[in-house]
Amino acid sequence: xxxxxxxxxxAPVMIRPDRGGWWAxxxxxxxxxxxxxxxxxxxxxxxxNAEQWPPQGVETPRFVAAAWGGGAMLAATLAVYAGVxxxxxxxxxxxxxxxxxxxxxxxxxxxxxxxxxxHVPFTAQTNxxxxxxFALAGYIxxxxxxxLVMLALVQFWVWLGFFGPSESIALVNVTLYLAFVAAAWxxxxxxxxLAPYVLGGA
Amino acid sequence: xxxxxxxxxxxxxxxxxxxxLATAWASPRGFAGLSAVNHKVVGTRFIVTAFFFFLIGxxxxxxxxxxxxxxENTLVGPDTFxxxxxxxxxxxxxxxALPMVEGIGMYLLPLMVGTRDLPFPRxxxxxxxxxxxxxxxxxxxxxxxxxxxxxxxxxxxxxxPEFRPGLNLDYWLLGVTFVEISAVAGAIELVxxxxxxxxxxxSINRMPVFAWSILVTGLTILISFPPLIIGSLxxxxxxxxxFSFFSATGGGDPLLWQHLFWWFGHPDVxxxxxxxxxxxxxxxxxxxxxxxxxxxxxxxxxxGTGLLSFGVWIHHMFTTGIPLxxxxxxxxxxxxxxxxxxxxxFALIATxxxxxxxxxxxxxxxxxxxxxxxxxxxxxxxxxxPAFDWQVHDTYFVVAHFHYVLIGGMLFxxxxxxxxxxxxxxxxxxxxxTGRLGFWLSFLGFxxxxxPQHWLGFEGMPRRVYTYPAGLGWELNNFxxxxxxxxxxxxxxxxxxGIVRSLRTGRLxxxxxxxxxxxxxxxxxPPAAYNFRSIPVxxxxxxxxxxxxxxxxxxxxxQGPVVTDPVDANRREVVTTTLVDARPETIETLPxxxxxxxxMAIGLTLVLIAALYDLALVAVVGGLVALAAxxxxxxxxxxxxx
Numbered sequence: 001x002x003x004x005x006x007x008x009x010x011a012p013v014m015i016r017p018d019r020g021g022w023w024a025x026x027x028x029x030x031x032x033x034x035x036x037x038x039x040x041x042x043x044x045x046x047x048x049n050a051e052q053w054p055p056q057g058v059e060t061p062r063f064v065a066a067a068w069g070g071g072a073m074l075a076a077t078l079a080v081y082a083g084v085x086x087x088x089x090x091x092x093x094x095x096x097x098x099x100x101x102x103x104x105x106x107x108x109x110x111x112x113x114x115x116x117x118x119h120v121p122f123t124a125q126t127n128x129x130x131x132x133x134f135a136l137a138g139y140i141x142x143x144x145x146x147x148l149v150m151l152a153l154v155q156f157w158v159w160l161g162f163f164g165p166s167e168s169i170a171l172v173n174v175t176l177y178l179a180f181v182a183a184a185w186x187x188x189x190x191x192x193x194l195a196p197y198v199l200g201g202a
Numbered sequence: 203x204x205x206x207x208x209x210x211x212x213x214x215x216x217x218x219x220x221x222x223l224a225t226a227w228a229s230p231r232g233f234a235g236l237s238a239v240n241h242k243v244v245g246t247r248f249i250v251t252a253f254f255f256f257l258i259g260x261x262x263x264x265x266x267x268x269x270x271x272x273x274e275n276t277l278v279g280p281d282t283f284x285x286x287x288x289x290x291x292x293x294x295x296x297x298x299a300l301p302m303v304e305g306i307g308m309y310l311l312p313l314m315v316g317t318r319d320l321p322f323p324r325x326x327x328x329x330x331x332x333x334x335x336x337x338x339x340x341x342x343x344x345x346x347x348x349x350x351x352x353x354x355x356x357x358x359x360x361x362x363p364e365f366r367p368g369l370n371l372d373y374w375l376l377g378v379t380f381v382e383i384s385a386v387a388g389a390i391e392l393v394x395x396x397x398x399x400x401x402x403x404x405s406i407n408r409m410p411v412f413a414w415s416i417l418v419t420g421l422t423i424l425i426s427f428p429p430l431i432i433g434s435l436x437x438x439x440x441x442x443x444x445f446s447f448f449s450a451t452g453g454g455d456p457l458l459w460q461h462l463f464w465w466f467g468h469p470d471v472x473x474x475x476x477x478x479x480x481x482x483x484x485x486x487x488x489x490x491x492x493x494x495x496x497x498x499x500x501x502x503x504x505x506g507t508g509l510l511s512f513g514v515w516i517h518h519m520f521t522t523g524i525p526l527x528x529x530x531x532x533x534x535x536x537x538x539x540x541x542x543x544x545x546x547x548f549a550l551i552a553t554x555x556x557x558x559x560x561x562x563x564x565x566x567x568x569x570x571x572x573x574x575x576x577x578x579x580x581x582x583x584x585x586x587x588p589a590f591d592w593q594v595h596d597t598y599f600v601v602a603h604f605h606y607v608l609i610g611g612m613l614f615x616x617x618x619x620x621x622x623x624x625x626x627x628x629x630x631x632x633x634x635x636t637g638r639l640g641f642w643l644s645f646l647g648f649x650x651x652x653x654p655q656h657w658l659g660f661e662g663m664p665r666r667v668y669t670y671p672a673g674l675g676w677e678l679n680n681f682x683x684x685x686x687x688x689x690x691x692x693x694x695x696x697x698x699x700g701i702v703r704s705l706r707t708g709r710l711x712x713x714x715x716x717x718x719x720x721x722x723x724x725x726x727x728p729p730a731a732y733n734f735r736s737i738p739v740x741x742x743x744x745x746x747x748x749x750x751x752x753x754x755x756x757x758x759x760x761q762g763p764v765v766t767d768p769v770d771a772n773r774r775e776v777v778t779t780t781l782v783d784a785r786p787e788t789i790e791t792l793p794x795x796x797x798x799x800x801x802m803a804i805g806l807t808l809v810l811i812a813a814l815y816d817l818a819l820v821a822v823v824g825g826l827v828a829l830a831a832x833x834x835x836x837x838x839x840x841x842x843x844x
Contacts, residue, residue, distance in 0.1 A: 018778055018787045020321035020394050027390045027424055035428035038462060042436070042447065045458050055453055092844070124445050128453035131445035135436065149829075157838055164844030 013085050016172050025173040029180045032143065036184050039139055043132045043191055047199070054129040054196060058122050061133070063193035065116040070185045072109035073144065076102045077178045080151065084171045087164060095164070095171075099155045102178070106148050113141055136188050143181045150174050220735065226774055227318065227732040230795050237795040239323035240731055241312050244330050246627070248305025251334060252298050258341075259293035260694060262286045267651070267687035270680050273672040283668035284351040289340075291354025292374065295470065296381050297337045299612055303477045304329075304388040306619060307416045309627070311392060313722035313729060314410050316401025316738045318776050319792055321394045324799050324835055329387035331803035336380030339810060343373040350374035353666065355463050356437070358448040358456045363441045369814060372441060375434045376810050382427050389423035392416050397781055401721065403740040404784045410720050410743075411494060414501045415480025418508035419473050425512065426469035433462035442813075457522055464515035472511040474608065475575075476504055478615035479546050482568050485615075485622045486550050488718040489565040490557025493744055496549040503545035510538055520591045529588040536586035543579050547572060563637030567618030570645045574610025578603060581656070596666075599659025605652045617644070617697065624701075625715050629727045630708030636700030643693030650686025654679035719744035724752075737777050740784075791839075798835035802828045 016022040047053045054060055083098010117137055124134035154174045157163060163171050229238040238244070266286050269277045278286065308326060312319055320326050343349045348369040352361040361371045396417045400409065437459065439445045446452020448459045479500075487494045494500065516524060516532035550572060559565060581603040585591050594600060617640075624632040658679045663670065670676055714723040723746055725733050742751035774792040779785060808824025811817070 017781065018398075020398050020778065020790060023394045023397060024322060024325075024390050027393060031386060031390075031424045031428055034425050035432050038429035038432040038465070041429075041465075042432075042458055042462070045461065046447075046453070046455055049455060050453065090844075124439075124443065128446045131440075131447055131452070131454075135439075135445070135447075153833065153836070161844060162838040162842045166844065167838075167842040170838070 013088055013168075014081075014172055014176060016169060019169050021169045021173060025176050029176065032180065033184070036139060036187070039132075039136050040187060040191060043136060046128055046132065047195075050128075053199060054122075055127050058126065058129055060196045061116075061120040061193060063189070065112060065119070066189060066193055069109050069112035069116060070182070070189055072105050072112060073178075073182045073185055076105035076109060077175070077182045079105055080175050080178055084168070084175050087158070087171055088168045090165045092158070092164065096155075096158060099151065099158060103148065103151050103155060106144065106151060106178070110141065110144050110148065113137070113144070117141070133192055136192055140181065140185050140188050143184065147174070147178050147181050150177060223732045223735070224730065226772060227730075229731060234795070236800055237327075237797045239319075239327045239793070239795050239799075241308050241320045241323065241326065242729065242731075244323075244326045245305050245307075245309030247330050248301050248308060248333070251330075251337070252302040252305055255293050255297035255337060256302070257694070259290050259298055260691060262290040262293065264687055264691050266290065267684040269668060270670070271684040272681070273670050273674075273677060275669055278668070280668040281351065284353075284666075285349040287666055288350050288353055288374070292340065292350065292378065294608075295354060296378055297333075297340070299474045299608070300385050300470075301333055301381075302616060303419065303474060303612075304385065304392065306481075306616070306623075307392045307419075307477065308388065310623065310722060311395055311413060311416060312399070313626075313725055313733055314720050315396060315399060315404060315413055316721045316734065316740065317395065317399040318733050318737075319774065320391045321399060321776075321790075321792075322391055323792055323794075324796055325387050326391050327796075328799035328803055329384040329391070331800050332387070332806065333381055333384035335803055335807040335810075336377050336384065339380065339807065339814075340373060340377035343370065343377075348373050355467060356459075357463075358437060358440075358459050359450070361437065362449050362456075363444070364449065364451075372438065372814055375438045375441075376813060379431055379434045379438075380806075380810055382431055385423055386427055389420040389427075393420035393424075396420075398778050399776060400779055400784045401738045401740050402777065402779055402784055402786045404779075406782055406784075407498075408740055408743045408745075408784075410480075411483040411497065411500055411504070412477070412480035412720075415476045415483075415504050418504050419476045422469050422473050422476075422508050422511060426466045426473070429462040430466035433459060433466075436462075438813075442816075457519070457524075460519050460522065461515070464518045465512075468515040468518065469508075469511040471604075471607065472507055475611040476507060478571065478612050479504060481615045481619045481622075482550060482571055483546070484720065485564050485618055486553050486568050487557070488622075488716050489562065489568070490554050490559050491717070492553060492557035493719070493747070494549065495552035495556060496545070497743065499545050500549045503542040507539065507542045510535060510542065514539075514586075517586055517588075517591070520588045521595045526588070533586045533588050537583055540579065540583055543575075547576060562621070563632070563634055563641055564618040564622035566638065566641045566645075567614050567621065570641065571610055571614040571618065574606055574614060574645075574648065578606025578608075578610050582607060594659050596664055597659035598655040598663045598665055601665050602652045602655035602659060605655075609648055609652075614644075617641075620701075622716065623722075624704070624708075625711040626722060626725075626727050626729070628705060628708070629710060630704055631711055631715065632704045632708060633700040636696050636703070640693050640697040640700060643689055643696060647686050647689030647691075647693055651683050651690055652686070654682045654686075658683070714746065719747040721745055791841075793839075796835060798831045802831035802835065805829075805831060 079098050080102035083095045083102065086098065087095030117134070120133065122130040122133070124130050151174055154163070154170050157170070227240070229235065229240045229243050235243075265278060266283070269275050269283060308320060340350070346369070350370050350373055352366060352371050352374065356371065356374060359365055396409070396413050436445070436447045440447055440449065446454045448454045448456050450456065483494050483500055513535040514532050516528055517536045520529050550568070581599070585594070585600065585603060621632050621637055624630070658676055661675055663676050670680070711727055713725065713727050716723070721738055721740070722729070724738065738745070738752055740752060742748040745751035774794060775789050776792060778787045778790050780787050805824045805826070805828030808827065809821050812821035812824060
């Protein structure tokens, strides 16, 4: 319709600042990032004021399973990204493969994370450490679940023939969202699983 | 009227084009009106609902003042008094002030920046319904006998499971969180419309001050609301599921809540104040008939206020035993507001100085705003000194201070704005006689209510006490204060009478009765559903004042035509422009009316009720209803098929 539209398709795939929807996703992610910051603030506020962290009698959780979960999340994001990059060039088969692979990896990440949460040696009710642990891990798990619902829907619509080179904002946004969840997992993992080692509690 | 409408750009090619434009943007009526998404329809709903909540919060305030009229009064008991001040604060902050700010922004901004609607019309409608349902849930606590009573900032441990069993605080935590979702949705709308939907040529140095103030407000909402939402959810799971974050017995810290709350709470004051500055900086130049003095400085001070607002929340916590160094920094940072607010106030004074002022009602309210807000600002600077704060913390001095800031800094400018934009909203002038009477009653009534409270604070009267014994020397000031509250309430009745009468018999007006400069005055009064016949092209900060302000010939960068005279009557097309220079970039099609936002809000309300009363099945049903509505909402239109 305008020369601008053809120019925007030459821009890097994940940057579509000509679209209102792209900005809405950026705002949403900023909002969620501040939410995470509030949780991390709470965690470190209580950590700094505690005599021992984790508090006495609480075993530090093992991080191997959680690391696998996070790795799967990252892989899911990369798969979706690769698929979308192909999709906006009109290669629909690759788009479908990327989205499907991302969805399977995302489900795997969620399952591993939830199983891991079931096996930590404390509960949310044990003490403030347990509560913070489940609040932070739960935040990421809820964000991931929402991302998987989005991914399932976008995928469904792609199979119905929607989205591609001329209308890609939904593809771009779901990729940005998943990338955010994977990135948000990093400080959470570092705080919950690694910080006790660094800070001398474990 | 027609002349100004023509000024907004090339006319549509034919009457047929105009008819199509009207068809494409029409809002459904009757029951189907619930599916309407137009920014003016939703914005009006926000404004009217917020005003309704304002009346309820006002009645609560009146009851508080009647109880304190005389010593040892027995009009209401201590428990009811707790409920009254809790719901008064909650209502005024969450159900009146912010929705009013956003409602005015939603109505005015698309017109002011020269576009046809907000960028996500359905999200806008959804925001309204979550606000309405959140408010209804909060107030249903009066029916179920669970009225929140922990104060508007709900400090634990008082509000924790140990000291406040029952559902009272759960109503507060969940209801307020629900309303905040609406606020965040509104903030995203308003920021994106300012960033991406400004008329071609409206580069950031030609953006109206009101747009700047709402841009900063919207971003501030996005950064300040998450901690309260997260904190509320944390307190809720502490109450319901025995988590521990804030209770010392589980190793938590009650002060954590105060940090999270005031991380939200202090910027929230500026979320209410900055739009008011934007309104004043829009109205005063028109009433003084000169451009705003120091536009760039005012904009810089607005941005500076937004940034500073995040550095001062500790000043609400001076008496909590926080380290003195932290208190000193917070105190010093708080005093910096004298600079940013000073710039805004002096710019308005300089504007008045240069101009030839029309003393109509909007201008009276803006002057009232300046006087009252400056007084509130001065007591704010006093309170920023920790040593002073220790003396008067939790006394009526603080109550007086924040009412000067909030009523002076928010309510007065908004009443002025109501008188100023009423002709745009309705096509009729608001009655001047009741307007002036209402102003003087509210101005005098306000000062009579809150000025004596400064002295009450100095005399040691704590806030939130339901009564006081005779003989402490508090009688006269309490008496005067309650008398003032009655006067203030009378002023609201007078204003309402004026509004109701003017809606029927007010003088009919043309598009621009005040001779104002911003784009909304180039649209009809009231504006057509599509706002402008053609998308305007802007070449000036005061487009309707400058002879060349709207001439496309002044735009070498303009790659027209982007005028949206729709070919297909079912399409709602808007122009997207670049971030800084507002060059036309692309054309987007907005979605039309839909019931999905309403159904989704109903589904989420069911989830909320289920969370309150532990009803798992209802939660599942509500979640599925919301999901189904979401899928319907987002279903791609046929043209997205590849």
